[in-house]
Amino acid sequence: MSRATLRDVAKLAGVSVATASKALNGQPQVRAETRERVIRAAEQLSFSPNTLAQGLITQRSGTVGLLTSDLEGRFSIPILMGAEDAFGSDQTSVFLCDARGDTIREKHHLRALLSRRVDGLIVVGARPDTRPSLGDLPVPVVYAYAPSDDPADLSLITDNTGGGRTAVDHLIRCGRRRIAHITGDPSYSAAQDRARGAVDRLTEEGLTLAGGEVWFGMWSEAWGRGATRMLLDRCPEVDAIFAGSDEIARGVLDVLHEERIDVPSRVAVIGFDNWSVLAVNSRPPLTTIDLNLEHLGRIAAQRLSAAMDGTAASGVETFPVRLITRESTAPLR
Amino acid sequence: MSRATLRDVAKLAGVSVATASKALNGQPQVRAETRERVIRAAEQLSFSPNTLAQGLITQRSGTVGLLTSDLEGRFSIPILMGAEDAFGSDQTSVFLCDARGDTIREKHHLRALLSRRVDGLIVVGARPDTRPSLGDLPVPVVYAYAPSDDPADLSLITDNTGGGRTAVDHLIRCGRRRIAHITGDPSYSAAQDRARGAVDRLTEEGLTLAGGEVWFGMWSEAWGRGATRMLLDRCPEVDAIFAGSDEIARGVLDVLHEERIDVPSRVAVIGFDNWSVLAVNSRPPLTTIDLNLEHLGRIAAQRLSAAMDGTAASGVETFPVRLITRESTAPLR
DNA sequence: CAGCGGGCCGAAAAGGTTTTCAAGAACGGC
DNA sequence: GCCGTTCTTGAAAACCTTTTCGGCCCGCTG
Numbered sequence: 001m002s003r004a005t006l007r008d009v010a011k012l013a014g015v016s017v018a019t020a021s022k023a024l025n026g027q028p029q030v031r032a033e034t035r036e037r038v039i040r041a042a043e044q045l046s047f048s049p050n051t052l053a054q055g056l057i058t059q060r061s062g063t064v065g066l067l068t069s070d071l072e073g074r075f076s077i078p079i080l081m082g083a084e085d086a087f088g089s090d091q092t093s094v095f096l097c098d099a100r101g102d103t104i105r106e107k108h109h110l111r112a113l114l115s116r117r118v119d120g121l122i123v124v125g126a127r128p129d130t131r132p133s134l135g136d137l138p139v140p141v142v143y144a145y146a147p148s149d150d151p152a153d154l155s156l157i158t159d160n161t162g163g164g165r166t167a168v169d170h171l172i173r174c175g176r177r178r179i180a181h182i183t184g185d186p187s188y189s190a191a192q193d194r195a196r197g198a199v200d201r202l203t204e205e206g207l208t209l210a211g212g213e214v215w216f217g218m219w220s221e222a223w224g225r226g227a228t229r230m231l232l233d234r235c236p237e238v239d240a241i242f243a244g245s246d247e248i249a250r251g252v253l254d255v256l257h258e259e260r261i262d263v264p265s266r267v268a269v270i271g272f273d274n275w276s277v278l279a280v281n282s283r284p285p286l287t288t289i290d291l292n293l294e295h296l297g298r299i300a301a302q303r304l305s306a307a308m309d310g311t312a313a314s315g316v317e318t319f320p321v322r323l324i325t326r327e328s329t330a331p332l333r
Numbered sequence: 334m335s336r337a338t339l340r341d342v343a344k345l346a347g348v349s350v351a352t353a354s355k356a357l358n359g360q361p362q363v364r365a366e367t368r369e370r371v372i373r374a375a376e377q378l379s380f381s382p383n384t385l386a387q388g389l390i391t392q393r394s395g396t397v398g399l400l401t402s403d404l405e406g407r408f409s410i411p412i413l414m415g416a417e418d419a420f421g422s423d424q425t426s427v428f429l430c431d432a433r434g435d436t437i438r439e440k441h442h443l444r445a446l447l448s449r450r451v452d453g454l455i456v457v458g459a460r461p462d463t464r465p466s467l468g469d470l471p472v473p474v475v476y477a478y479a480p481s482d483d484p485a486d487l488s489l490i491t492d493n494t495g496g497g498r499t500a501v502d503h504l505i506r507c508g509r510r511r512i513a514h515i516t517g518d519p520s521y522s523a524a525q526d527r528a529r530g531a532v533d534r535l536t537e538e539g540l541t542l543a544g545g546e547v548w549f550g551m552w553s554e555a556w557g558r559g560a561t562r563m564l565l566d567r568c569p570e571v572d573a574i575f576a577g578s579d580e581i582a583r584g585v586l587d588v589l590h591e592e593r594i595d596v597p598s599r600v601a602v603i604g605f606d607n608w609s610v611l612a613v614n615s616r617p618p619l620t621t622i623d624l625n626l627e628h629l630g631r632i633a634a635q636r637l638s639a640a641m642d643g644t645a646a647s648g649v650e651t652f653p654v655r656l657i658t659r660e661s662t663a664p665l666r
Numbered sequence: 667c668a669g670c671g672g673g674c675c676g677a678a679a680a681g682g683t684t685t686t687c688a689a690g691a692a693c694g695g696c
Numbered sequence: 697g698c699c700g701t702t703c704t705t706g707a708a709a710a711c712c713t714t715t716t717c718g719g720c721c722c723g724c725t726g
Contacts, residue, residue: 003471005712016676021714031674048448052385052394053712056681061385063449066429071414081404084431089438089445096399096429098417105422112422115381116396138336221614247614254616258590278610281554281580283587338682349706354684364704386682389711 004045013041024049055117063093064304065113067106069146070126071098074275075293079124079144082297087305092119101126110134120304122297123148128157128190140307144300145293147316154307155316156300160190163289163321164197167242167270170287170323172201174268175332176240178210182227182252183244184219191216194244194272210238219244224251232259239267239332246271246278246288253282253328268329284327291321337378346374357382388450396426397637398446400439402479403459404431407608408626412457412477415630420638425452434459443467453637455630456481461490461523473640477633478626480649487640488649489633493523496622496654497530500575500603503620503656505534507601508665509573511543515560515585516577517552524549524577527605531575543571552577557584565592572600572665579604579611579621586615586661601662617660624654 010020015038023030023038030038041047055061066083068076084094095113099106113121120139125131125146133150134141147155164181171179181198183191195214202208211231217223224243228251231238243249249271256263263269263284271279271288279286296319303313343353348371355363356371374380388394399416401409417427428446432439446454453472458464458479466483467474480488497514504512514531516524528547535541544564550556557576561584564571576582582604589596596602596617604612604621612619629652636646 018676050712051449052388055385057714072410077405089442093428093445093449095426109422112426116384116426351706383682390684
């Protein structure tokens with residue numbers, strides 16, 4: 001089934017392939033009665049047009065490539081979903097390629113995609129740091145999450161600085177004044193940016209970080225626990241902790257719980273990423289910052305469509321993050 | 334760039350397209366010197382063959398569809414990675430489609446994929462229960478994770494019963510005799526199967542479940558916590574808990590920690606799924622059962638390739654799971 | 667009645683590649 | 697010198713669809 005061609009349909013309907021094509025594609029120059037007959041024939045044979053052949057003519061394959069560096073990471077997935085969503089499936093299908101962070105594998109996939117005549121490319125990095133540009137390609141490219149190092153490319157990134165600012169702002173609005181920041185690997189620009197946003201907002205308020213500095217470390221619960229212990233030691237009067245990731249926040253909560261320090265009444269805790277398995281299940285459920293990655297993916301798809309239609313953009317677009325309030329933060333009262 | 338066609342290459346090399354094609358594809362009936370010339374021309378123009386046109390002729394698009402019901406779920410991803418991995422990227426590219434658990438969206442994607450002339454289809458369910466077959470399609474299909482309800486289809490699933498058995502077996506080998514089982518939603522066949530495997534193994538040993546029954550509930554930390562409290566209440570002498578998921582196990586560990594019950598010396602805890610963010614970061618790190626999903630994905634790709642080459646299979650193949658020992662279990666001594 | 671315009675349809679080219687088949691050249695054997 | 701091989705190349709068909717353009721028929725106008 002479904003291997004019927006337009007010829008078969010035409011023959012069954014008693015017309016030429018040309019007419020059959022026009023009838024099925026809604027071209028006006030075909031009599032209503034004829035069109036009806038063709039459509040019935042097509043249904044009867046459960047005809048479905050060969051997109052390869054169509055693409056050969058129209059010079060549009062109706063496909064795009066999604067080149068990710070790290071599929072198991074939780075960041076690619078929402079972007080991918082947003083993008084897949086924005087290209088209605090009837091119009092555009094997406095080729096998924098995971099380069100596993102390997103440059104030569106990336107080259108490989110790139111060749112394959114170009115030879116498949118994709119109409120465009122979305123490149124999603126594994127971490128939000130700048131990545132090398134793919135260079136000049138015969139199709140438009142949008143970089144998402146990790147920006148390209150070439151300003152002539154179009155990159156879409158999340159506002160980590162704004163995220164840090166938002167987090168601290170929320171804590172300040174909750175009446176907190178002694179705010180600490182425990183975060184992950186300082187080699188991540190995301191860690192630096194979030195910290196900078198946090199400190200900026202504190203400074204505006206005439207405050208400084210509780211504990212005196214940003215606690216950089218690793219993106220893990222264990223670091224969250226360790227840092228919290230040290231923090232409580234050095235600065236027991238802390239009344240809010242901004243964790244650089246939900247994983248870290250889990251570690252923070254764990255130690256606070258252990259020390260019988262109530263959250264949020266004595267210490268408020270805010271995470272980052274809104275990784276729901278961690279944020280929703282914690283005790284108490286975690287207030288956190290959502291990166292809006294699905295939205296980023298949708299925008300990436302739109303920008304790519306625009307570029308495919310000739311209106312290409314370039315530069316770096318930054319997208320706002322979103323505060324998700326749950327029960328780990330509350331006004332001090 | 335890269336929009337050069339075989340005609341251009343042929344012209345540059347001073348041969349016909351036919352010869353150019355043969356030269357590039359390693360056909361024997363072309364003089365070595367000529368071949369060399371063609372290859373140089375191709376490189377010079379950075380020619381890359383139009384896969385659409387190739388597919389039109391060979392009747393093979395070199396693509397497969399990956400139809401998943403639930404991309405954000407953590408189960409699809411490893412399968413998808415395994416599959417993507419098994420099809421070398423030069424040979425086969427994969428179209429990713431997420432139906433979001435919606436049947437009409439699934440139909441939609443299916444039409445699109447067939448019209449793109451995919452050579453085969455992998456269908457990944459959201460939960461390991463039986464799902465409706467897609468019926469008779471013009472291309473081979475492999476169902477992974479969630480089996481099809483039609484025995485004429487080929488389905489690849491994980492051995493949940495064996496997993497339950499393995500978990501309990503491990504606890505028994507650790508010298509535990511009072512073993513409880515806290516698990517998730519009883520409407521999941523996975524929950525039932527794991528429980529059955531566990532009970533079977535206990536029975537062989539002449540044991541029964543501590544707490545008297547399987548504690549079915551929800552797949553959440555909160556349920557793990559609640560059930561553990563009830564369990565400790567009813568059966569304080571329990572010396573091992575088999576949790577139906579890592580999330581539940583986290584809840585279990587949490588309460589045990591709170592109650593100052595040492596893990597693993599007094600109570601051993603084993604999880605299920607090997608969801609690393611949960612299992613690795615817990616205190617202590619969690620012994621658990623790995624579903625080997627990436628392997629499942631690889632096998633799915635292989636079976637699909639075989640079917641595309643004419644040797645199709647059918648029925649349900651069950652694949653073994655794997656015990657991952659960490660520190661939440663240990664011999665009693 | 668001639669001419670014309672519009673409505674409807676089909677022939678054919680195009681898109682880029684692979685494959686078949688025939689033709690031409692070179693060459694050895696008789 | 698002729699015939700049959702072997703080696704190399706190219707012309708053309710095929711894959712399936714879209715689109716352009718010309719043709720046919722009909723009815724209408726002048």
